[in-house]
Amino acid sequence: MQTKAMSFYSSIDLLPAGPPKQFPSLQTHLIKFSLLLFYRCMIADEMGLGKTVQAIAVAYAFRKEWPLLVVVPSSLKYPWIEEMERWIPELQPGDINLVENKSHTMGISSSKVTVLGYGLLTTDARPLVEALTRQRFAVVVVDESHYLKSRNAARTKILVPLIQSAKRAILLTGTPALGRPEELFMQIDALYPKMFGTWTDYAKKHCNAHYKYFGRRRQWDCRGASNLDELHQRLSRIMIRRLKAEVLTQLPPKIRQRIPFDLPKEAAKEASASFAEWERLMKGMGSGVVATDNPFTQVMSLVTQMYKQTAIAKAGAVKDYIKMMLEAEQLKFLVFAHHLTMLQACTEAVIEAKAGYIRIDGSVPSSERIHLVNKFQSDPETRVAILSIQAAGQGLTLTAASHVVFAELYWNPGHIKQAEDRAHRIGQTTSVNVHYLIAKGTFDTVMWSMLNRKETVTGCTLNGRKEYLKADQGDKDKWEFLNFADAWTPGEMVLPLEGNEGSVKDDSTTRISS
Known part of the structure; x- marks a missing residue:
């Protein structure tokens, strides 16, 4: 044949x-x-x-x-x-x-x-x-x-x-x-x-x-x-x-860094309480002593709650980090998030810094996204692309960016690597720096471990070898700076989206109709 x-x-x-x-x-x-x-x-x-x-x-x-x-x-x-x-x-x-x-x-x-x-x-x-x-x-x-x-x-x-x-x-x-x-x-x-x-x-x-x-x-x-x-x-x-x-031996390297930081005291206390409840439920499932017929559903409900809780708890630090990056003149970068609350916080940070930006989440029509991408690629004044991991993590070329910031993690390494490669792909002329903002003592630590476990499985299956999301610990000055970030409270109104007249409800997740 x-x-x-x-x-x-x-x-x-x-x-x-x-x-x-x-x-x-x-x-x-x-x-x-x-x-x-x-x-x-x-x-x-x-x-x-x-x-x-x-x-x-x-x-x-x-x-x-x-x-x-x-x-x-x-x-x-x-x-x-x-x-x-x-x-x-x-x-x-x-x-x-x-x-x-x-x-x-x-x-x-x-x-x-x-x-x-x-x-x-x-x-x-x-x-x-x-x-x-x-x-x-x-x-x-x-x-x-x-x-x-x-x-x-x-x-x-x-x-x-x-x-x-x-x-x-x-x-x-x-x-x-x-x-x-x-x-x-x-x-x-x-x-x-x-x-x-x-x-x-x-x-x-x-x-x-x-x-x-x-x-x-x-x-x-x-x-x-x-x-x-x-x-x-x-x-x-x-x-x-x-x-x-x-x-692509000529493609510039992709450099990952983890930026760990501590939460404000009250947020850290809430995260600790959630972890204690999670451990109690997991021990119950392991021993067979459970209070409901479907403890798995109860655990997943708590996991979803912890994921959103982490987004709100770390949003203040994320805002400060975005503003810090905008202090570097002419730097263009992508910011990926999952929850609408985090997308809102990122948008607030860019507006407060008076910087040009685009935002693509599940509410932006498909026909409009290509125009927003072209704007980011060609306009030097449009310095930040605020992106939903689900809605904008695939199929888009954003090689004008030299940095990628993950305000949040996601459930599997495939989506994470797809998002990274909006910038690291054919047409990129500089190295791409990927920064993962990891809040210590939160669900971030669980997700990072889970992502690496899954990456070893997919690496063996697809590439014939074990692989990990290798990421060095970032500069100490960066994560010490984030330790002093203020707590952030979600506003009642989601800020207007660049290039989109409509609004979306902040109901926990961004969905894409596909």
């Missing part, structure tokens, strides 16, 4: 006449490799290596078999269309159909290319699903395919059959597994059904699946990891994976 693929490649006019002929040699090599993998593969290059351009070129190689379906996070619909128009100039305006809502099905049957966001693939989207099925797409491209990690999600149940029925399929993701091997199965099964056996077979072999008791309730636990070396070898048959350190 590989000889057949090589013969096919040698006879095909891979790239259109025009800008795509100017592909860097690295991307041209990866495009060839994609075609050798029997026309169905996962391009899992590390973030920042140009997966979008590779996928467009491979899809173009099969243009005689179109129609083409492109499924992306809602925030990336317009960037994808812009890239396709750039690299395939022969596409006419009417050739690309952007599906805007679940009833927008008329253009699907008459367009060469259909683009839609994950957010439309829901249980009540029957007319849309029927139209997509009738079209019989021969070529399907799925960006950020880790969105298919849940076997029970509606978008997975809708999209996997479309991928399986297509003659050609390309899945793109820099983080195939955000934290555990179980997140890989549906992506594998979409490309090659039953190649790794049934879900039960896969879970037993690679997820250390077993029955576990949570209090008195027995549950099938497949959150573990096992036989990772074998899984890595099996994945290499269907997955292309390149790391920046291996192929």
Whole structure:
């Protein structure tokens, strides 16, 4: 089969006449490799290596078999269309159909290319699903395919059959597994059904699946990891994976630093009380002595509370840190956060410092995000990008920044590394300094340990070796300075967003409709 693929490649006019002929040699090599993998593969290059351009070129190689379906996070619909128009100039305006809502099905049957966001693939989207099925797409491209990690999600149940029925399929993701091997199965099964056996077979072999008791309730636990070396070898048959350190030798380094600091006295006292309650619940679960039928839910509720409590407790220090960074003239940087309360505090800091900024969270329309990105990239007066980890942590290029600040941590290393690589990617000309602000004695310390445990699992699975979020302890002057930060109280009103007239309720988390 590989000889057949090589013969096919040698006879095909891979790239259109025009800008795509100017592909860097690295991307041209990866495009060839994609075609050798029997026309169905996962391009899992590390973030920042140009997966979008590779996928467009491979899809173009099969243009005689179109129609083409492109499924992306809602925030990336317009960037994808812009890239396709750039690299395939022969596409006419009417050739690309952007599906805007679940009833927008008329253009699907008459367009060469259909683009839609994950957010439309829901249980009540029957007319849309029927139209997509009738079209019989021969070529399907799925960006950020880790969105298919849940076997029970509606978008997975809708999209996997479309991928399986297509003659050609390309899945793109820099983080195939955000934290555990179980997140890989549906992506594998979409490309090659039953190649790794049934879900039960896969879970037993690679997820250390077993029955576990949570209090008195027995549950099938497949959150573990096992036989990772074998899984890595099996994945290499269907997955292309390149790391920046291996192929972009000229890319400036990424330097991580942890900036630890103490909380104000009252906030530290609250954090300590929450930890005591958490330890009590965990001991109860371990001994089987619990007060409820579902102690796991009780623990997760407390964890969520501690996560938000940490955001509020450290917000004052984060504000001071942002203002300190703004004292360095011409420095441009990104600030990532999760809770709206923290995004609000970061926004207040920039406004109080009278600095130019953009802000992208789940309330900013997809069509507006690309304009905000262009503003940050081109305007020297726009010095800060305040970003939701969920809404802006993927698919955006923000290489004008030389520093990345994490005001908060997140649940898995995949999202964290994706966010880092908004700045550390092709086009970056300086080293990228990543600062993690860690409040001592809070949920931050738990999350940092958890992130590194998960990173060892995903590193073994995807890259064949143990990896960690290596971060040196930052300058003593920086973290001692933060020890004197004042406490911060969330205001009742979220400040207006740059480039967005609407407002959002500060109800704990930022969500993106994708």
